[in-house]
Amino acid sequence: xxxxxxxxxxxxxxxxxxxxxxxxxxxxxxxxxxxxxxxxxxxxxxxxxxxxxxxxxxxxxxxxxxxxxxxxxxxxxxxxxxxxxxxxxxxxxxxxxxxxxxxxxxxxxxxxxxxxxxxxxxxxxxxxxxxxxxxxxxxxxxxxxxxxxxxxxxxxxxxxxxxxxxxxxxxxxxxxxxxxxxxxxxxxxxxxxxxxxxxxxxxxxxxxxxxxxxxxxxxxxxxxxxxxxxxxxxxxxxxxxxxxxxxxxxxxxxxxxxxxxxxxxxxxxxxxxxxxxxxxxxxxxxxxxxxxxxxxxxxxxxxxxxxxxxxxxxx
Amino acid sequence: xxxxxxxxxxxxxxxxxxxxxxxxxxxxxxxxxxxxxxxxxxxxxxxxxxxxxxxxxxxxxxxxxxxxxxxxxxxxxxxxxxxxxxxxxxxxxxxxxxxxxxxxxxxxxxxxxxxxxxxxxxxxxxxxxxxxxxxxxxxxxxxxxxxxxxxxxxxxxxxxxxxxxxxxxxxxxxxxxxxxxxxxxxxxxxxxxxxxxxxxxxxxxxxxxxxxxxxxxxxxxxxxxxxxxxxxxxxxxxxxxxxxxxxxxxxxxxxxxxxxxxxxxxxxxxxxxxxxxxxxxxxxxxxxxxxxxxxxxxxxxxxxxxxxxxxxxxxxxxxxxxxxxxxxxxxxxxxxxxxxxxxxxxxxxxxxxxxxxxxxxxxxxxxxxxxxxxxxxxxxxxxxxxxxxxxxxxxxxxxxxxxxxxxxxxxxxxxxxxxxxxxxxxxxxxxxxxxxxxxxxxxxxxxxxxxxxxxxxxxxxxxxxxxxxxxxxxxxxxxxxxxxxxxxxxxxxxxxxxxxxxxxxxxxxxxxxxx
Numbered sequence: 094x095x096x097x098x099x100x101x102x103x104x105x106x107x108x109x110x111x112x113x114x115x116x117x118x119x120x121x122x123x124x125x126x127x128x129x130x131x132x133x134x135x136x137x138x139x140x141x142x143x144x145x146x147x148x149x150x151x152x153x154x155x156x157x158x159x160x161x162x163x164x165x166x167x168x169x170x171x172x173x174x175x176x177x178x179x180x181x182x183x184x185x186x187x188x189x190x191x192x193x194x195x196x197x198x199x200x201x202x203x204x205x206x207x208x209x210x211x212x213x214x215x216x217x218x219x220x221x222x223x224x225x226x227x228x229x230x231x232x233x234x235x236x237x238x239x240x241x242x243x244x245x246x247x248x249x250x251x252x253x254x255x256x257x258x259x260x261x262x263x264x265x266x267x268x269x270x271x272x273x274x275x276x277x278x279x280x281x282x283x284x285x286x287x288x289x290x291x292x293x294x295x296x297x298x299x300x301x302x303x304x305x306x307x308x309x310x311x312x313x314x315x316x317x318x319x320x321x322x323x324x325x326x327x328x329x330x331x332x333x334x335x336x337x338x339x340x341x342x343x344x345x346x347x348x349x350x351x352x353x354x355x356x357x358x359x360x361x362x363x364x365x366x367x368x369x370x371x372x373x374x375x376x377x378x379x380x381x382x383x384x385x386x387x388x389x390x391x392x393x394x395x396x397x398x399x400x401x402x403x404x405x406x407x408x
Numbered sequence: 409x410x411x412x413x414x415x416x417x418x419x420x421x422x423x424x425x426x427x428x429x430x431x432x433x434x435x436x437x438x439x440x441x442x443x444x445x446x447x448x449x450x451x452x453x454x455x456x457x458x459x460x461x462x463x464x465x466x467x468x469x470x471x472x473x474x475x476x477x478x479x480x481x482x483x484x485x486x487x488x489x490x491x492x493x494x495x496x497x498x499x500x501x502x503x504x505x506x507x508x509x510x511x512x513x514x515x516x517x518x519x520x521x522x523x524x525x526x527x528x529x530x531x532x533x534x535x536x537x538x539x540x541x542x543x544x545x546x547x548x549x550x551x552x553x554x555x556x557x558x559x560x561x562x563x564x565x566x567x568x569x570x571x572x573x574x575x576x577x578x579x580x581x582x583x584x585x586x587x588x589x590x591x592x593x594x595x596x597x598x599x600x601x602x603x604x605x606x607x608x609x610x611x612x613x614x615x616x617x618x619x620x621x622x623x624x625x626x627x628x629x630x631x632x633x634x635x636x637x638x639x640x641x642x643x644x645x646x647x648x649x650x651x652x653x654x655x656x657x658x659x660x661x662x663x664x665x666x667x668x669x670x671x672x673x674x675x676x677x678x679x680x681x682x683x684x685x686x687x688x689x690x691x692x693x694x695x696x697x698x699x700x701x702x703x704x705x706x707x708x709x710x711x712x713x714x715x716x717x718x719x720x721x722x723x724x725x726x727x728x729x730x731x732x733x734x735x736x737x738x739x740x741x742x743x744x745x746x747x748x749x750x751x752x753x754x755x756x757x758x759x760x761x762x763x764x765x766x767x768x769x770x771x772x773x774x775x776x777x778x779x780x781x782x783x784x785x786x787x788x789x790x791x792x793x794x795x796x797x798x799x800x801x802x803x804x805x806x807x808x809x810x811x812x813x814x815x816x817x818x819x820x821x822x823x824x825x826x827x828x829x830x831x832x833x834x835x836x837x838x839x840x841x842x843x844x845x846x847x848x849x850x851x852x853x854x855x856x857x858x859x860x861x862x863x864x865x866x867x868x869x870x871x872x873x874x875x876x877x878x879x880x881x882x883x884x885x886x887x888x889x890x891x892x893x894x895x896x897x898x899x900x901x902x903x904x905x906x907x908x909x910x911x912x913x914x915x916x917x918x919x920x921x922x923x
Contacts, residue, residue, distance in 0.1 A: 275783045276776045283773055286762035293721060293759045294774040294827065295745035353764035 107347055108362045108395060112369065119373035126376050133255065135365075135372045140261035143364040144316045145335065146342045147261075147268045148309030150360045152212075153343055154272070155305045156285035156352025161201060161216040162313040163335030164223035167328070169194045169314030171227050174236035174327030183243050187318050194314020197223060198307035205306065206299050212306075220336065227329050237326030247322025257319050264312070269357035281305065285352030342367050345395045366395075412477075414439050414605045415460075415493075415574055420471035422455055422464065429455045430629030432471070437574065437605045442596060444608045444616045447626035447649055448816075448846035453609050456626075457576050460607075461495045462488035475574075492573035496563055496580055502551055509534035509547035512566045537565040541595050553681075557588040557707050564595070575599065576607045581615060582843060585706040585872045587911055593619050611846060613642060614875055627651055650848040657851060658879025659858045665882070666697025668733065669866040670749075670835045675727030677710065677717045677890075686725065687713045689890040695835065695866040700857070702881035703870045705910050710890040711870045712754050715837045718868075719751040720744045721759075731834055745774065750828035752821075754839040754870075760824040761812050768794035768808040770823050775830045797826040802852060818842075818849020825856055836860060838869045842876060854880060874903055886910045 119126045126132075145162050152159050173190030177183065197219065204215045249256050272278035280301050284291045292298050313332075321327045346363030348355025370391065374384050415437040422429045430452035437443050445453050458464045460473065462482035473480050475491050482488045485495075502511045510517070512534045520526040534547040543561040545554060551562065560580060567575060577596070581589045589612075596606055596619055610616050616623060617640050625632045625648040632648045635641075646657075677688035688710040695701045705711045716722035718729055720741040729736045729744075736747045744751075753759040762770055771794045772779060779789040794808045801822040805815045812820060821841065828836055838857070842850045857880060861867060871877045877884065884901055886894040886909030894909035 274785055274787075276780055276785060277783060279769070279773070279776060279785060282765070283762055283769075286764040287759075289759040290762050291773070292741055293719075293751065293753055295742050296773070297742055353762070 107398065108345055108359065108366055111395065111398075112362055112366045115366065115369055115373060119369070119376060123376040126373065129253075131372070131376075133253070133258075135368050136258045137255050138372070139364050139368040140255070140257045141316050141320055142335070142338055142342055142367065143261045143361060144257075144264060144319075145309065145313045145339045146346075146360045146364050147264050147357060148305070148312035149339050149343045150268070150346075150348055150355055150357055151272070151281055151305040152309050153340075153348045153350060154285045154352060154355045155281045155302060156288065157205070157212045157302065157305060158340075158350075159201065159212065159216045159306060159309050160336045161197070161220040161223060162309060162339055163332035164220045164227070165194055165197045165310050166313045166317035166320070166332035166335060167227045167330070168197065168223045168317070170317035170321040170327045170331060171231060171236060171329070173318045174239060174321050175230070177239050177243055178236055183240065183246075186243075190318045191311060191314045194311045194317075195307055197314075198310030199303070201310060202303035202306040206303050224333075231327075231329040233329055235326045235328045239321065239325055239327070243322050244325040247319060247325070257323070260315075260319070265357055265361050272357060277301070277304075282353060285354075287353070338367060341392055345392065412439070413437060413474075414476060416472075416474040416477075417456075417460065418472045418474070420456065420459055420469055420473070422452075422459060422469040428629060430626070433626070433629070433631055434471075435624055435631070437607060439605055440600050440603045441621045442600050442606045442608055442619050444610065444620040444623045445626060446610070446613070446616055446623060446645065448848055451626040451649075452629045453626055454578060457495065457578060457607070457609065460488065460493060460576065461485055489570065489572075492571075493576065494567035494570060494572035494574070495576045495578065496560075496567055497578050502559055502563055502566075504550075504552040506551060507548050508538070508545055508551055508554070508562055511551050511562055512537050512547070512569050514566060516570070533569070534565075537569045538562075540568055541565045542591055555707050557584045560584060560588075561592070564592075568599075572604065574605050574607065576609075578609045579611065579844070580608075581610060581612060585910075586874050586907060587706060589615060611844075611850075612873065613646065613847070617642065625649055646847055649846075657854075658876070659851075659855055660880060661858055661862065663698040663861050665699050666864060668694050669697045669731065670695040670868070671730040671733070672718055673728045673730070675714060675717060676725040677713045677722060677727075678725055680713070680722075687890050688717065688724075688887075690726075691887070691890070691892050693885055693892070693895075695868060697864045697866055698861050699882045700861060700867040700869055700880050702877045702884045703868065703887060704874075704877055704884055704906050705887035707872075709887040709910065711887055712839055714887070715751065715839055715868060715870055716753075718744070719749060719837060721751070721753075745831075748832065748834035749837065750774075750831065750833045750835070751837040752824050752828065752839060752841055754843070756817070756820055756824060756844070761820060763811075763813055765812060766809045767798065767803065767805055767812055767815070767823055770812045771797060771808075771826045771830065774827050778830070793830060794826075797829060801826055801829075801856060816846065816849070818845040818853070821845050821853060822849065822856070825853065829856070829860070833865055835866045835868065838867065838871075840871055840873075841869065842871070842873060850876075874906065877906070878903065 149159060149162065169190040172193040173186045176186030176189045201216055201219055204210050205212050246256065251259060272281065280296050283296055284298050284301050288298055317332065320331060342364040343360050344350060345366055346359030348359060370388065371384065374387060379387065413436040417433070417435050419432045419434055421431050433456060447453050459469050462485045465483050466481035480491055509530050513530055518526045518529040518533060531547045538545065538547065541561045541564050543558060543565065545558060551559060554562065581592060584592060593615060600606055608616065608619060622634060622636050623640065623645060624634045625645060627649060635645065671694045673692040675688055675691050676686050679685040679687040691714060693701060703711050703714065713722055717724040717727060718738065720738040720743055729738050731747055736743065738744045762773065768790065772790050776785060779786055779793055791808065798808050803819050803822050805819060812823060842853055845853065857867065869880065878901060882898050884896045884906060885892050886906055888910050896905055
């Protein structure tokens with residue numbers, strides 16, 4: 094088999110080629126796309142989504158779904174912001190935000206696993222609950238100002254690369270390694286592939302299933318904290334609709350909604366694709382009103398192509 | 409019988425892309441005849457029937473199909489049905505949420521003025537069709553509430569409702585127990601006597617020999633031989649099927665039995681659907697090292713439920729499990745596996761395999777600890793382990809990285825077995841270990857079981873395949889209505905004794921109970 098064919102057969106190339114084409118096209122239309130400032134901006138915007146999408150990849154591979162990430166992002170950002178306002182040390186406030194995320198994830202997994210309520214329903218419920226809590230506590234107004242040192246963390250960069258991008262890169266590498274090489278990773282694929290067989294094979298299905306919801310919500314919390322730092326305030330409406338963007342990125346990246354397959358590399362490319370597209374449409378001058386429409390079309394085309402490619406390869 | 413051919417298929421060739429499934433296959437079927445088509449998985453039987461049923465429409469194959477001497481070109485299943493050909497598939501394709509009557513009359517419910525369904529007539533018609541297959545259930549019953557075997561009979565009743573001339577049965581007994589199979593064979597013979605021609609496809613050679621007027625053997629997409637009734641020779645036909653000599657179907661070696669390895673006491677399992685009813689009522693048994701204990705019974709007798717309850721994959725009300733004399737707390741399959749019990753489940757696709765994974769990953773899924781350093785899987789160790797069992801079990805596939813679904817049922821089952829062979833088991837429970845497995849792979853699986861026993865493992869086996877049970881078992885317990893009706897040693901066993909026990913005949917004669 095030629096090496097080109099090998100590359101074409103890798104799952105993720107399904108999205109890599111459109112992504113490359115998109116970059117070329119946008120670059121031709123508007124060279125500003127390639128300016129360092131813009132590229133860094135695209136990467137930064139990608140990272141907030143990607144951090145959650147990494148967790149969502151675990152959830153979808155395990156055959157689950159989580160709609161509550163956007164709301165928990167806001168809730169945990171708020172907890173962190175309130176802590177800072179109350180004068181807690183920065184690490185403690187961040188810790189509180191992340192702890193809120195872990196608690197939220199535990200709540201989700203408890204309801205899903207113990208009460209056997211489908212993840213779609215459970216997380217739809219907690220999505221409203223978490224958002225509601227944010228609105229109750231903040232009464233709809235942002236929490237600010239936050240300490241200088243905290244904001245600096247949000248703006249900060251190392252060698253020109255924003256911290257949030259570095260965090261996203263490290264998390265992607267770790268997650269990809271975990272999925273590929275650890276017992277845990279294999280078991281996540283197994284329960285998404287066939288939960289009953291996994292149980293018959295001695296996998297602790299309950300524990301693995303619970304863990305993925307904790308992971309994704311903790312990552313949503315991290316993203317929320319980073320976003321508050323970036324904005325210098327905790328916004329009550331932030332993260333609205335994020336769940337859909339995150340799920341879209343993961344699915345465009347080739348992860349199956351029915352569980353059992355998917356990769357972090359795919360998710361990284363999917364998240365990049367989404368933000369390059371959004372950025373490109375702005376640069377090229379697509380009307381804001383049309384952008385959502387284009388986005389929707391592309392989701393269907395991208396996933397449709399992927400399905401087609403897989404079905405032809407199988408036969 | 410010199411009656412004219414109802415169906416003739418001439419030089420049928422079918423290709424998928426570059427792969428030729430079968431090449432110039434011909435067959436003819438006379439009125440009122442039962443023709444069996446036998447062959448290993450992949451021999452082309454099911455594809456041939458799909459050509460006949462119109463599922464592979466005219467133009468996708470070469471060759472001619474003639475019904476009553478008239479050439480037919482089916483564009484789809486409806487046209488084939490109109491020509492009087494009815495298929496009954498291995499996998500039951502009925503609507504679980506509809507009533508029995510609706511299922512039976514699917515597509516031709518009687519109508520009244522105005523297009524409304526004439527329910528009274530429908531129920532009567534359905535009852536008639538059901539009685540033809542000897543099934544006594546209320547036509548209004550929801551299909552879901554019927555047992556698998558009853559559902560199978562419903563699908564036959566549905567086929568008969570359309571007054572077919574040719575009935576094709578593809579593995580109709582794979583989900584049936586012995587007495588239900590008896591019943592079905594009787595029905596087929598009656599249908600044949602009334603002039604309906606049947607094509608019968610089955611892996612169960614015993615059934616095939618009993619029911620067929622002729623047997624046609626396929627191998628590798630070619631007709632190898634055709635035998636007519638008096639000249640059936642089991643060994644020759646099986647050799648034709650597998651293309652080589654099989655010395656012994658059931659390799660039973662006398663293994664010296666060791667001390668008790670498994671003991672189950674007072675096992676009671678609640679019925680999965682019916683509240684306040686138990687499907688297994690206080691049973692108990694023992695297995696010794698190197699022993700094969702067989703559990704016989706009809707569908708619904710509680711066989712699978714018993715073994716799953718021991719393994720922790722089914723709820724139980726009571727029951728203690730002892731391994732080597734020590735009590736084991738089995739709250740879930742995790743405990744059972746940790747203690748050294750493995751289970752090859754009845755439904756391979758549903759609970760034995762992970763479809764998205766490779767052969768290798770399916771094999772090692774229960775042994776990840778053994779091939780890992782702390783939490784990290786050592787890929788090389790995994791490959792080596794998988795390859796060793798791949799070779800030892802003679803799995804036929806492109807390699808250990810091939811997808812599990814790309815291999816035949818028999819090879820899939822070997823992978824499930826490999827999953828447990830990798831672990832040091834004390835007890836292995838086999839629930840219908842050769843269902844949907846072709847003859848060649850069956851024999852290989854029997855050899856694997858024999859090897860296990862020799863190494864001192866205790867085996868509990870549930871099977872609806874009576875010859876298999878009798879061929880391998882050391883001791884037999886017969887379940888009926890969730891109770892043990894008989895316990896029989898190998899030297900005393902006979903098919904009749906088991907049949908009597910599982911159908912409860914002995915029981916009712918010996919002690920008349922209330923009820």
